[in-house]
Amino acid sequence: MSPRSFNILLEKLRSTIESPPVQEGLRGPMPAELRLAMTLRYLAGASYLDVASIYGCADTHVYEQVDMVVNAINSVVGDSKDPYSAPYDAAFTHRMDNLELG
Numbered sequence: 001m002s003p004r005s006f007n008i009l010l011e012k013l014r015s016t017i018e019s020p021p022v023q024e025g026l027r028g029p030m031p032a033e034l035r036l037a038m039t040l041r042y043l044a045g046a047s048y049l050d051v052a053s054i055y056g057c058a059d060t061h062v063y064e065q066v067d068m069v070v071n072a073i074n075s076v077v078g079d080s081k082d083p084y085s086a087p088y089d090a091a092f093t094h095r096m097d098n099l100e101l102g
Contacts, residue, residue: 001040009077010036016072030057030065038062039069 001009010033017036019029034055042051042062052059 006036006040009073012076013069013072016076017069035065035069039066042066043070 013036014032018032038051038055038057041054042048043066046054048062048066049059051062057065
């Protein structure tokens with residue numbers, strides 16, 4: 001995925017995958033950029049252990065992030081006429097290539 005496509009997808013998903021601020025003194029929320037990057041890496045074939053190691057989070061946390069982002073992709077970008085379309089199919093790739101920031 002090109003950096004431009006990543007940024008377009010990120011802007012479409014940001015409000016859905018961004019966490020609210022946390023109480024002062026606690027570790028901050030995971031940035032939307034990191035959530036999206038982790039998910040794309042996992043969907044590209046990386047194991048959850050590799051994703052956890054690369055992005056510095058607990059391995060149990062990977063699936064939570066992937067689930068959140070995939071649901072956001074399906075609700076924001078997905079084709080509502082076909083609830084079973086996979087986010088990695090050719091139609092999805094075509095929709096991603098033709099997204100406009102707006």
